[in-house]
């Protein structure tokens with residue numbers, strides 16, 4: 001066998017692994033070695049493939065994974081596009097903070113998209129926009145328009161980077177994907193036709209090419225479990241707390257009742273949103289009690 005290429009697994013179909021390489025899309029089978037090691041290639045995996053004498057392609061090696069998120073899982077996620085709805089389900093800062101904390105813990109960057117803004121009253125929308133402006137200020141890109149998002153997203157996805165959608169069920173992930181896909185399909189038209197892909201009836205994870213990288217469809221994120229996070233590390237996942245923590249008197253300050261705490265000072269000065277601080281405290285309780293609160297189940 002001769003070495004052929006490296007690539008990214010973009011979908012799994014009936015025992016075949018479709019691998020996107022610089023030379024195009026290759027349909028491969030995993031070689032027996034994986035059966036022995038019980039290691040299964042997953043969507044998002046960077047892999048090596050080889051071609052045998054008959055021209056059949058085999059997936060022979062999986063490169064180390066950066067992470068695995070969602071269910072079904074996507075490997076090597078670089079960035080999450082978090083879809084949060086203005087209504088149906090109701091906009092919730094608590095939920096937003098949970099998602100952001102979870103992904104910060106996973107080491108994945110997040111951009112936020114507000115869906116269903118067309119379904120709320122102007123004053124409610126203004127209120128939500130105001131709240132989202134805070135998140136923009138602390139470093140999360142916020143998209144309020146899907147047109148702007150569809151235009152900017154391809155340019156934001158770096159070489160072979162993997163973005164994935166996330167958000168509550170019903171938030172509008174598939175709707176957004178289909179909207180963006182309509183554009184993306186122009187770039188990937190040749191490949192789509194060669195594989196004869198239509199609408200999928202089964203729900204599974206698949207990457208599609210967007211910009212210089214990939215966007216993954218909707219892995220489920222039902223109840224986010226924050227309990228594996230170390231209690232004293234939680235504050236490090238709140239971007240604005242982390243930035244201020246250097247100004248706290250004590251190293252390892254948890255921003256609770258410690259004297260000369262820069263985070264509490266910023267909270268009192270109104271620079272940190274009270275809702276963020278309250279959510280931080282609620283998550284601390286959740287982690288120390290080791291269970292997801294009843295109302296979130």
Ligand SMILES: Nc1nc2c(ncn2[C@@H]2O[C@H](COP(=O)(O)OP(=O)(O)OP(=O)(O)O)[C@@H](O)[C@H]2O)c(=O)[nH]1
Nearest residue numbers: 115116117118119168169170171172173174175176
């Ligand atoms: N008016 C309006 N309706 C929307 C918008 N986004 C999504 N919807 C509707 O909301 C419903 C749920 O949207 P989906 O895209 O299926 O939501 P999802 O996040 O993919 O949900 P799951 O597949 O359960 O995870 C559908 O009926 C969509 O038509 C929006 O921006 N405006």
Ligand SMILES: [Zn+2]
Nearest residue numbers: 248253255261
């Ligand atoms: Zn502090």
